[in-house]
Amino acid sequence: MKAEVMDIRGIQTYVERHGDEQLPAIVLLHGFTGSTDTWRETIDILLTQHYVITVDLIGHGRTASPTEPERYQMNEQIEDLHQLLADLHIEQPILLGYSMGGRVALGYAATYSDQIAGLILESSSPGLGTEAERTTRCVADAKLAERIENEGIEKFVDFWQEIPLFHSQKKLSDEKQLAVRLERLKQQPLGLANSLRGIGTGSQPSYWDELTHFEFPVLLITGSEDEKFENIAREMKRLLPNALHETIKDAGHAIHVEKPRQFATMIKSYLKTVGK
Template identity: 75%
Template sequence: MKAELREIRGIKTYVERHGDGQSPTILLLHGFTGSTSTWQEVIKILSATYQVVVVDLIGHGRTEAPIDPARYRMDEQIEDLHQLLEELQIVRPIVLGYSMGGRVALGYTATYPDQVASLLLESSSPGLRTDEERQARSEADAKLAERIEREGIKEFVNFWQDIPLFHSQKKLSDEQRLAVRTERLSQQTIGLANSLRGIGTGSQRSYWDDLKRIELPVFLLTGSEDTKFVTIAREMEKHLPNVQHETIKDAGHAIHVEKPRQFATMIKSYLKV
């Protein structure tokens, strides 16, 4: 494993590379409150076959958390990824994103479709369709950002781990739940607050209309207990020209955390390697 801090467009960015550099590359993008550590179990399996590149997105993990919320915007993060891949000399990776990271992965693919081999989205969406939906979500995210800054990381994590989206994680072992909580607690207040302001679902543009133009292979993965994102994936299927959707039984939003071996095996099976 090679870990380093690279300056990408003025932001110190933490990145790890695992496996053989001559193998096909899979780029893994974590979700909100996540980091490279969320992928540990998946990396162990995938790095036997692929070069696995994991990055802490802006404001998360060991990557810098600037004070300007505009620096977290989708278009900025897309250009960060573009420069990072160029510097690492990675050509046409397989891009896999979870939740928020999935939205970044989709945005990157819509912007640079010829530079992505295939797109894998775990529990993610193309954003919200209408201005009204985006406005309402943006206002809710702004209030949550203020709450993080007012109450601090620990109080926010106590709240966040109990939202319905993560109820299925209560079935994890004590060790697994502690690892998830520790990862969340390691975040920076300004990083999480500005992520909500800059790249929350209400802040990004909708990519629904872009789906029909994405001709490369797309794999959608959802957990059976995450009914909201199962529904979103089924709707996405109608618009993507080259798509496969699989739902993993008895899993919730964070499939790679809840069922990492099944998740990684399904990824390898889809990629036929």
């Protein structure tokens, strides 16, 4: 594994590269409060047949947390990813994104559709469909951002790990639950707050209308206990020309955390069919 901090459009960005760079590339994008660390078990399975790149997105992990919320906006993060891939000389990668990282992957796919080989979306959404929904969500995200800054990271993590979206993680071992908590506690309050303001679901553009133009293969993965994103994935599949939707039983939102081996093995099998 090669780990380094790269200057990407003025942002000090933490990047890891795993495996043989002669193999087909897959780029992994984590979710909100996550980092490259979230993918450890996924990487171990994928690197036998792929060159795996993971990155701490802006405001997360060991990547810088700028003070301007505008620097976290979707268009900025798309261009950051574009620059990163160019600097690493990676062409036609598969993008794998979880939740927030899936939204970034979708945004990239909509902007640079001819420059990726495929898209894998774990518990991801193309955004909110109406202006009213986006406005309501922006208000909620702004309040949560203020909460993070006012109360600090530990109180926020106490709150965040108890939201319904992550209830299925209560079935994980104490060791695994602690690992997830510690990863969240390593985050910077400024980075998380500005991430909510800049690229929260309410702030990002809606990509629903773009889905019909995605000619490349798309794999949608959801957990059976995450009803909201199961429904979103079904609606996405209806619009995508070349998509497969897989559900992993007894899993919630963060499938790669709850069912890591099943998750990675499913992706590995899917990528073999894409390669053919």
